[in-house]
Amino acid sequence: MIPRRNSVEYNPFLIERGTRPLLVAHGGGNLEFPGNTLEALFNTYSVYPNAMFELDVNMTRDGVIILSHCTTLDRRTNVQGNIHDWYYTDLIAQEVNFNFFSPIRNGVRIDPEILIPFTNYAGRTVTPRDVSYPYGVRPRHDTIFLATTLEEVITTFPNNTISVEIKQRGEIGLAALDTVIDMMVRLDARYNTFGRMVLASFHSEIFERLVELRATHPNLMFSPNESGLITLYMTHWVGLDWIYNTPITMIQIPTRQGSLPLDTRLFIRAVQRHNIAVHYWTINNEEDMRHLIAQGADGITTGRPTLLKSILDELFP
Numbered sequence: 242m243i244p245r246r247n248s249v250e251y252n253p254f255l256i257e258r259g260t261r262p263l264l265v266a267h268g269g270g271n272l273e274f275p276g277n278t279l280e281a282l283f284n285t286y287s288v289y290p291n292a293m294f295e296l297d298v299n300m301t302r303d304g305v306i307i308l309s310h311c312t313t314l315d316r317r318t319n320v321q322g323n324i325h326d327w328y329y330t331d332l333i334a335q336e337v338n339f340n341f342f343s344p345i346r347n348g349v350r351i352d353p354e355i356l357i358p359f360t361n362y363a364g365r366t367v368t369p370r371d372v373s374y375p376y377g378v379r380p381r382h383d384t385i386f387l388a389t390t391l392e393e394v395i396t397t398f399p400n401n402t403i404s405v406e407i408k409q410r411g412e413i414g415l416a417a418l419d420t421v422i423d424m425m426v427r428l429d430a431r432y433n434t435f436g437r438m439v440l441a442s443f444h445s446e447i448f449e450r451l452v453e454l455r456a457t458h459p460n461l462m463f464s465p466n467e468s469g470l471i472t473l474y475m476t477h478w479v480g481l482d483w484i485y486n487t488p489i490t491m492i493q494i495p496t497r498q499g500s501l502p503l504d505t506r507l508f509i510r511a512v513q514r515h516n517i518a519v520h521y522w523t524i525n526n527e528e529d530m531r532h533l534i535a536q537g538a539d540g541i542t543t544g545r546p547t548l549l550k551s552i553l554d555e556l557f558p
Contacts, residue, residue, distance in 0.1 A: 249462065253402060253437060254293070254491045254518035256539045261557040263540035264549050265293040265404065267523050268310060272362040272544030275317070275340050277308035279381065279389040280369045282398065285546045287373035293402040295493075295522070295542050298391050299409050300417035305329035306391040306424065309339075312409050315350035316343055323348075325413050332388040340386040362525075362545055392424060395432050404464075404493065404520075407442040414447050422454060422461075435460040439490050442466060455488055462490035470494060473512065491518035493542065496529065506536045513539070527552060 256262055268276025270285040277297055285292045297310040302325055315321045319338045331337075343350050343357045360366055369380040381387050394403065409417050418440070425434035439462040442448055448466040455461055465473065470492055492512060496504040509519050520540035521533050530552050533541055543549045 249488055249490050249516060251436075251460070252462075252490055252516050252518055254439065254462075254520070254539060255513065255516060256518075258537060261553055262534060262538050263293050263402070263520070264289050264291075264546055264553060265295050265520055265522075265540045265542040266546045267295050267542045267544045269294055269296060269308075270544060270546045272525060273547060274361065274367055274372065275359045275386045276544070277310055277317075277389065278339050278386045279393060279397065280372050280386055282389075282394060283372045283374050283378070286375070286398065286401070288546045289550045291401070292546060293404065293540065294394065294398070295404040295406075296391070296394065297406045297408050298417065298421065299324040300413065300420055301325065301327055301329040301332070303328045303330065304420055306417065306420055307332070308389045308391065308394070310408065311345075311348065313345070313348040315348060316345045317341055319356055321350055321353060325409065329388065329390070336382070336385050337388060338385045339388060391421065392428070395424075395428055395434060395438075399432050400437075402437045402439075404439050404441060404491075407440065407444070407447050410444040411446065414442065414444055415450055418442075418447055418450055422458065426458075435462070439463060441493060452488070464491045464493050465489050470498075473517075489517055491520055491539070493520045493522055496521060496524075496533070504533060504536055504538075509537050513537075524549075531556075 266285040269281035271281060274281035274284045282294055296308050298306050299309045299312055300306055307329060309317060309324060311317055313323050317339050318341055340359050341356050342359050343355060345351060358366055368384055369386060370383055407414055407418050428434050440451060441464045443466050445466055451463040494503050512519050518539040520542055521538050522542035524530055524533060524541050524543050525545050530541055530549055534556060541549060
């Protein structure tokens, strides 16, 4: 067998074969509490303190990186507009509530008058008071899920690994990436940001900038966009993955891409031989969780951390 090149030397997201995979909370655990909120993260932390957080970020008009899956506020909040058109200070002053899941079209709420409150996987509404907080921590607000900044996450959970996806694109997305990098540099000495954070984006211009940034930040960890994943898969498929040397730390993938199965043990092993971790999303049912654990996945990204934790405890007592 031709030896595979290590894409990176240090990889905290790769597990030893036969050991417990990483529990990765999608949006912080977005089927148990509203996704990309500090409260969802505290809930997951109460379930499993060693969880990894998978988060989405956008930059506000005043240059603050906040958590949000959407680039607009229409779906997840009680207000409307592009996140980049809002000041973070106004989001807080107006107590904008990130506790909704309303239908949108092209990022805009279909009916501005209709707001659908978040309900969890069991169909229940939740409040910040329903979270099991660590000793000494109190809810930020009794009823409202306030905007959460990436810096709050980094400093509140100093030991958890974090995946950060840049959602905005173009010049705004690139500016958001630069702001995230500057934050990581500023906080690294105290919070080990370059040792526990991995960055990602579906947008090619963001991924290209990430590759470039390795020249000045050699410890920067990131995952590929879709074209990078296709390149990795195709080199594996034709038996030439030994030539692959893009410096990625992990791939974050579904179990299938069209007609291509991505959850085979052969593919997982091929990627891992490059010292690249294989994480799957978004896995919310028990059967799929058990299947991926058996296949040797390094991480399982789920909106239901409580369910995955119970399975991991059973299989890895």
